[in-house]
Amino acid sequence: MSKRRVKYCCDMDRPVLISNFEKRKWIRVRPEEDWNVYWSSVLTVRNIFKVETGYRLSDNQIINHFPNYYELTMKDLMMRNIRKYRRELERENSPLSVKDENGKYVHLDFIPVTFILPADYNMFVEEFRRNPSSTWIMKPSAKSQGVGIFLINKLSQLKRWSRGTSFNPTAVKERYVISRYIDKPLLIGGKKFDLRIYVLVTSFRPLKAFIYRLGFCRFCHVKYSGSTKELGNMFVHLTNVSVQKKADEYNSVHGGKWSIQNLKLYLEGTRGQEVTDKLFDNMRFLILHSLKSVASVMASDRHCFELYGYDIIIGNDLKPWLIEVNASPSLIATTANDRVMKQKLIDDILNICLENGEYPSAKWNKTPDESKLGNFEILVDEEASAPEASKGACAKVKKTPVWK
Numbered sequence: 001m002s003k004r005r006v007k008y009c010c011d012m013d014r015p016v017l018i019s020n021f022e023k024r025k026w027i028r029v030r031p032e033e034d035w036n037v038y039w040s041s042v043l044t045v046r047n048i049f050k051v052e053t054g055y056r057l058s059d060n061q062i063i064n065h066f067p068n069y070y071e072l073t074m075k076d077l078m079m080r081n082i083r084k085y086r087r088e089l090e091r092e093n094s095p096l097s098v099k100d101e102n103g104k105y106v107h108l109d110f111i112p113v114t115f116i117l118p119a120d121y122n123m124f125v126e127e128f129r130r131n132p133s134s135t136w137i138m139k140p141s142a143k144s145q146g147v148g149i150f151l152i153n154k155l156s157q158l159k160r161w162s163r164g165t166s167f168n169p170t171a172v173k174e175r176y177v178i179s180r181y182i183d184k185p186l187l188i189g190g191k192k193f194d195l196r197i198y199v200l201v202t203s204f205r206p207l208k209a210f211i212y213r214l215g216f217c218r219f220c221h222v223k224y225s226g227s228t229k230e231l232g233n234m235f236v237h238l239t240n241v242s243v244q245k246k247a248d249e250y251n252s253v254h255g256g257k258w259s260i261q262n263l264k265l266y267l268e269g270t271r272g273q274e275v276t277d278k279l280f281d282n283m284r285f286l287i288l289h290s291l292k293s294v295a296s297v298m299a300s301d302r303h304c305f306e307l308y309g310y311d312i313i314i315g316n317d318l319k320p321w322l323i324e325v326n327a328s329p330s331l332i333a334t335t336a337n338d339r340v341m342k343q344k345l346i347d348d349i350l351n352i353c354l355e356n357g358e359y360p361s362a363k364w365n366k367t368p369d370e371s372k373l374g375n376f377e378i379l380v381d382e383e384a385s386a387p388e389a390s391k392g393a394c395a396k397v398k399k400t401p402v403w404k
Contacts, residue, residue: 004359008037011044014331016342020350036360038063042327045069049299057303062353062360065327066204066306067299072290073308073327075177076116076141082108085293096289110286111322114179116141124178128155135181135231139324140174149238151181151231182321183226186314188258188266190223194239194323195260197310199287199379200349202366204300206382209291210352211284213375214341217258257338267318275318283312283320288380290322302362305353307345348374 006026010017017039021028029035031044038061040048045065048055057063071077086108089097096107115124128134138158140148152158158178185192198212222235230236267276287310309329313321331346333339351357351372355364365383 006036006354006359007034008039009035010039011041012039012331016331016333016339016346020343020346023347024350036060036062037354040064042069057301057362059362060360062303062305062362064305064307066201066304067301068297069306069327071294071297073325074141075139075324076175078290078294078325079111079114079116079177081297082111082290082293085289107285108289110282110289110320112179112182114177117176117178119175125155135183135226136178137181137237138176138178140176149234151237153228153231182313182315184316185224186316186318187224188219188263191220192224192237192239192313193217193219193258195263195283195310195312195314196329197260197283197287197312198329198345199291199308199310200352200376201291201306201308202353203302203383204291204295204298207291207295208366208381208383209288209379210373210376211287211379212345212348213260213377214344215260216338216341217260217263219256219258221256257335259337271318279314279318279320284379286312286320286322290325291380305349305366307349344375348376352376 006024007029008021008026009029009031010021011031021037026037031038038044038048040063042065045063045067047053048063049067071081086097086105089108098106100106113127115121115127117124128136133153135151135153137149137151187193195215195217197215200210200212202208202210218239220236220239222233224236264276264280267279290310306327307329309326311323311326313323315321331342333342351374352368353366354360355368357368357372367381367383370378
């Protein structure tokens with residue numbers, strides 16, 4: 001071990017964080033003191049990187065967010081960046097940008113049809129009238145944990161809601177996104193679920209990202225129904241733990257969670273290994289290209305790393321849909337298994353982001369030996385494949401997922 005003692009700041013009182021820091025015998029200091037590692041909230045990191053502060057990080061300091069992390073995690077910005085990315089690929093005549101006879105992307109169709117309100121209000125109305133029997137889900141752009149979400153299947157519902165809020169088609173302070181609802185999700189035991197997949201990004205230029213094998217599924221505690229009578233029942237439709245733990249049927253032992261490995265075994269047994277492998281490859285594909293969509297606009301500061309929480313819903317046809325990306329995925333342990341998994345997650349992150357898992361250095365390229373990756377595996381490493389890339393080859397991407 002290095003003789004230098006790491007000094008850390010943390011403005012989130014999460015046992016899985018503090019226990020990892022203490023196990024490494026790190027010293028806790030206040031933000032105004034000299035620190036080496038800062039595990040911060042998104043509000044803190046925005047204050048640190050504000051131009052007005054003039055704060056400059058030294059070579060022995062790293063922090064757990066990129067300055068403009070929100071380009072991927074604010075729902076409206078994520079949508080805009082993916083739209084822009086698609087258009088750029090079309091201009092380049094990339095094979096990835098091909099469309100079918102109905103005008104849908106063959107490869108890049110991994111986000112439900114989405115509009116940003118109020119800017120896209122007229123386009124949304126036009127789309128809704130083309131499909132008057134469709135259901136849509138409305139979300140505030142910058143909120144999480146299911147706050148402010150509701151479903152509609154009539155235009156009058158949106159108009160009635162807008163009259164009771166600050167929203168109207170011409171003036172609004174808070175932006176919203178409205179997406180076509182995935183009304184035929186894959187069900188297990190008759191219940192809807194989504195996946196939480198952790199992705200660690202250590203650089204955006206060159207893009208360097210790792211995917212965690214130990215993600216989980218989050219289940220609703222009430223059986224799914226597409227009936228319009230259940231449109232307002234969030235226990236049927238929203239998988240957020242913050243919502244589901246209020247349900248009468250909530251089970252605090254398993255917390256409505258299932259490991260990704262259990263899901264994979266279930267799908268292999270019910271749908272077959274070939275289609276299951278294709279599903280997991282498609283999930284890696286959508287994660288990779290969502291990261292590529294923001295790579296050019298991200299402030300890829302060498303002092304930063306980011307743990308993203310990807311929320312993905314699987315359709316009954318085993319098509320994965322990206323729902324949203326979280327900049328501060330919950331580190332609260334809701335069950336014993338959850339605590340063990342999140343303890344490992346933080347430990348593995350620190351081993352990647354600190355050279356030899358010991359002392360931070362912004363000069364460290366955060367590319368440890370594969371034996372040090374723990375439960376992470378490389379999703380993409382453009383730096384490692386730079387010579388091949390210069391010849392027109394793709395970046396190094398590990399294609400075979402080994403989910404546990």
